[in-house]
Amino acid sequence: MAKVSTIVDSIQMSAVSSISIKASEKGWDDTIFMAGGEPQFSPPSSVNKAFSEIVEKGYNKYSPFAGYSSLLQKIKVKLRDFNNIHVNEEQIYTVPGGSSALFTALMTLIEKGDEVLIQDPCWEHYAQIINLLGGVAKKVKMVRNENGHLRVDREILEKSITDKTKVLLLNTPLNPTGSVLTTDEIKDIVEVVEKYDIHLVADEEYEGFVFDPYKHISPAAIYPKTITLFSFSKTYALTGIRLGYIVAPEDIINAIRKVSLYSFMYAPSPSQYVAEAVLSDNHIEFAKRACQEMFEKSRYLSKSLQSIPGVLCDDTESGLYVNPNFSNFRISGIEMSELLFERYHLLSVPGEVSGENGKGSVRLYVGLDQKVLEEAVKRIRSAVEQLSLVTN
Ligand SMILES: Cc1ncc(COP(=O)(O)O)c(C=O)c1O
Known part of the structure; x- marks a missing residue:
């Protein structure tokens, strides 16, 4: 059969897409999605009116x-x-x-x-x-x-x-x-x-x-x-x-x-x-409010993860992610991400896909509801407690 381009053939699907596909196959009802980076807050309210006017104004x-x-x-x-x-x-x-x-x-x-x-x-x-x-x-x-x-x-x-x-x-x-x-x-x-x-x-x-x-x-x-x-x-x-x-x-x-x-x-x-x-x-004001909301979620997550003995997690300068590091447990980010997925139904991205600097860490999206973030921290804590048992 005729083949696809060798370049395309050599390209891997991303960690986010692979883990999302795996999760949908599992069909769990308690999955926590922290792998992607999709803001959950509502867009500016002007968007609703604009959407309703698209055809009438000829923007099709x-x-x-x-x-x-x-x-x-x-x-x-x-x-x-x-x-x-x-x-x-x-x-x-x-x-x-x-x-x-x-x-x-x-x-x-x-x-x-x-x-x-x-x-x-x-x-x-x-x-x-x-x-x-x-x-x-x-x-x-x-x-x-x-x-x-x-x-x-x-x-x-x-x-x-x-x-x-x-x-x-x-x-x-x-x-x-x-x-x-x-x-x-x-x-x-x-x-x-x-x-x-x-x-x-x-x-x-x-x-x-x-x-x-x-x-x-x-x-x-x-x-x-x-x-x-x-x-x-x-x-x-x-x-x-x-x-x-x-x-x-x-x-x-x-x-x-x-x-x-x-x-x-x-x-x-x-x-x-x-x-x-x-x-x-007033999009600059809107962005400021969204940024403040993400800041609070980001700090909640980094501070909570810092309180788990052995876990290293920086307070970030910006962004939608935190990157707890689990190297103290002699576990790679790939293994940790796998453990969080299989046992705790929590989706993350192994740090290794971002480079050498990501070794031993996983990337977590911060912009979820407070209750979901609390549950995520609980699951990560349980996973880490299990690791201590294995490594000690
Ligand atoms: C660093 C970076 N650049 C670009 C993009 C592209 O996103 P979009 O195509 O939705 O603008 C992303 C998406 O996550 C990203 O993380």
């Missing part, structure tokens, strides 16, 4: 390539007010979600054999997207400061660069650890990308969830040549509308237009209309 037709000008204008203002990024409308291109932003930007920039530097740890999709495009993903191991902050080290970064390096793909805030790049780190990184003439791509999917006193700094606010990827998925709890946008210098946007033309064509018109309604509301 093809849109202009980059997106409706009225939406691009709103995005331009959001970029100015929230990200300190100053661009014109021609530098913004809407796409079907943050995942599409990644795929489209990388497809525009790399060719077979090109190396793309990614952080260790990082989102497991990065390496697979790069592989799909015929590129080579190379991990740059992040290191911890004395105060526990995980940062990109300039020396390690420079040592990772070869004459095949085309792109540095940075994620800030970082999935899974929530680490936020500081201005000084970004300045260091910019010096390196300029010195070696490498594209800087910044994925800011989690820009809305940075906890006080940390600040989200968009690399493009410092280095305008940055190609920045944004999404409406997480900040506004709109994962289903599949809308994101790329912000880049005009020559890059012109190249992106060709990739868009021959792949998805245009971002969905209905989603653009909904997104415009979100940005017409």
Whole structure:
């Protein structure tokens, strides 16, 4: 029988998708889903009206390539007010979600054999997207400061660069650890990308969830040549509308237009209309409230897990996840995730899929109801008590 592409054949399904499929096959009625990262809070109320108006207003037709000008204008203002990024409308291109932003930007920039530097740890999709495009993903191991902050080290970064390096793909805030790049780190990184003439791509999917006193700094606010990827998925709890946008210098946007033309064509018109309604509301206030809610859940979970003897768990700088580490029990993240799944019906992501830095940890989504979080902590505590029995 005719085969599928060897590249596609070599690609693995992600840990989140695999464990979700396994869970649905089990059909348990007490499963706790902490593997994915889908905000549960309600989106801004303006969304309901916008959805009801889609057909009446004609947003069920093809849109202009980059997106409706009225939406691009709103995005331009959001970029100015929230990200300190100053661009014109021609530098913004809407796409079907943050995942599409990644795929489209990388497809525009790399060719077979090109190396793309990614952080260790990082989102497991990065390496697979790069592989799909015929590129080579190379991990740059992040290191911890004395105060526990995980940062990109300039020396390690420079040592990772070869004459095949085309792109540095940075994620800030970082999935899974929530680490936020500081201005000084970004300045260091910019010096390196300029010195070696490498594209800087910044994925800011989690820009809305940075906890006080940390600040989200968009690399493009410092280095305008940055190609920045944004999404409406997480900040506004709109994962289903599949809308994101790329912000880049005009020559890059012109190249992106060709990739868009021959792949998805245009971002969905209905989603653009909904997104415009979100940005017409007081979206910065909305995002602040959502961030505060996630902060409280995140701290509840990290503090509760810290109180389990032997478990290490950082208070995060941002984001929708915490990453308890179980190395003290001589167990890998893969084994711990398996134990939590099989015996406790709790879905997590093994830290190892994010890189060396994730060893011995599991990633847990924090944005669940308080009662569910309490039950999750109870189950993790029971699992750990069982481990002590095994290892002592
Ligand atoms: C770091 C990162 N970037 C991008 C995405 C893409 O999400 P979406 O396609 O829903 O915007 C995700 C999703 O979890 C993510 O974790």
